[in-house]
Amino acid sequence: MPELPEVETIRIGLAKLVPGLVFARVDFDWPKGFPNLARDVSKHLIGARVLSVKRRGKALVLELSSGYSLVIHLKMTGQLVFNGGGERFGGGHPNDSLIGDLPDKSTRVIFSFKNGAKLFFNDQRKFGWVRLMPSREVSNLEFIKKLGPEPLASGLTAREFTERFHRRPNTSIKAALLDQTVIAGVGNIYADESLWGARLHPAVLVKNVSIYKFEALFRELKYVLKLSIEKGGSSDRNYVDAEGKKGSYLSFARVFRREGQPCPRCGTKIIKIRVAGRGTHICPHCQRWPK
C-alpha cells in the first residue's frame, strides 16, 4: 500500500492535526496486530500528549510526552484517518473520500483524545501493525536499523545511491529497489515509474546496470516521489490521507496500471509482466533488455 509519498502525505496531515492532543482511551479488537498495546496503554499512552509525527521509510512514529512512541506500519491497506469531532469526512465532497462513517468493519484501532477528536486505524487486510514502545528504543528496532537511506535526503549522492545497490549484485534492479535495506520507502508504484523514467528494464541484474543508468534512476526516483507528495500520493482503492482524501498521482502515472495504453514517450503499448514476484508495468520499446 502506502509507499513513501503516501506515508509522507499522512505524516504532513497528522502533523497539522494531532500534536498537543491528549489520549483519553484506545479501543481495538485484533490483538495479533498490536502485541503490546494492551499491556502498556494505561501506563504510557492514556494521559500522554502527542509531541511530533515523524516518518522513517514507510513507518510513522508519533512521539509522546510519556517518553513512549507509537510506531505504525500501514503495509498494503492500512489507513490513519483523523476526525476532529462529529463532522463527516470528505470535506463536503463525498467523491473526494473513500471513507464513509467510521468506525467501519475494517477499523482495527480507535484512538480517542480528550477533546473528543478520534484517530482511526483501518486495515482491510490486517497486515499493518501498531506498537507502543519507549521512544529511545525506536531507533534500535531491527527493521529501522537495517533501513537504507531516505531517497529524498539532501545529503544522499548518486554515488552513495549506486553503492547501496551493489550490496545485491545478482538480483534484479526492481527487487533491489523494493528492498528497504537498500533504499527506504520505495514500493511497487514508484519502482515501476522510476524504472520507466530511467529507460531501465526491471529484470536486469544490478551488476549489469551502468553507472549512467544508476544516475538516471536516482534522478527519476526523486522526481516521481516529489511529484507524488505534491499530488497527495496515489489512491488505487484503499489509500486516503489523514483527512480521508484521495491522492491524485495515478492520473500522472506513465506506466503503473496503464497496460494497453500508449507509452507517453514513444506510443508503444505498455505491457504488464511479472518481476520479483510483483505485477510490473513497462514500455517494451523504451525499456529493452540490454545487449
Added chain:
DNA sequence: CACTTGACCTGTCCGC
C-alpha cells in the same frame, strides 16, 4: 550466504 517463493488476510474482479 544470496536469492526467490509462499504466507499472512480480506475483498474484488474476471472467466466459465
Added chain:
DNA sequence: TGCGGACAGGTCAAGT
C-alpha cells in the same frame, strides 16, 4: 448469479 482462481500499494519466514 454463483463459483473458483488470480490478484492487490508490503514484508517476513521458509525454501532452494
